[in-house]
Amino acid sequence: MELYHGRPIDISGREAKEVRVYDLLDSLGVEYERVDHEAAMTMEICREIDASLGAVICKNLFLCNRQATDFYLLMMPDDKPFKTKDISAQIGSSRLSFATAEHMEKYLDITPGSVSVMGLMNDKEGAVRLLIDEDVLNADYFGCHPCVNTSSLKISVFDLKDKIIPALAHPYTVVKL
Secondary structure, eight states: OOEEESSOSOOTTSOHHHHHHHHHHHHTTOOEEEEEOSOOOSHHHHHHHHHHHTSOBOEEEEEEETTSOSEEEEEEOTTSOOOHHHHHHHHTOSOEEEOOHHHHHHHHSOOTTOOOGGGGGGOTTOOEEEEEEHHHHTSSEEEEOSSSTTEEEEEEHHHIIIIIHHHHTOOEEEEOO
C-alpha cells in the first residue's frame, strides 16, 4: 500500500461522499495522509492498513437505543472490547444496540464497514451524538475512512478536536471503556 499526502490527484471514479470528505478537510486546512486499498473486511487487511498509515484505525460503531430514537457514533481504539452496558451507564441511555444499515445511510450517508466520524458532515439535523473514548483523544493520530472503506486517512487528534469536530457541529462526549 502506498502512502499519499492529501487527496487523490484524480478523483474520477471516486464516490461523491468521499470527495466531500477531502473537500472538507482541505477547506479546514487539515493535513492528512491516505492509503487506498481493497475493501477492509478482514483483520489482516486492517493491520496492513494500520502499518501503512502509522496510526491505528479507530473502531467506529453506530449505535442506537432500544426505541431507535437516539443515535450515537462511538470512536474507540480497535483493540478495546466493547460492552454496551459500560457506555449506556456513562451516557444515561437505555440499552444500546447496533443501528441498522438504513439508519446509517439516512443519518450519515455511509454503509456498513465505512462508519467514520467524517460521516457526521452528512448529519445536518444533529441527530447523531458523538462519543469518543478517552484513549483516542490521548493519541497523536487517529485513522478513519473517508465515508468509504476503500481508503483510509491518518489525521492528527489535535485537528480532530480543534478543526474537524467544530466544523461538523457535533460536540462530543468523552467516555471510558
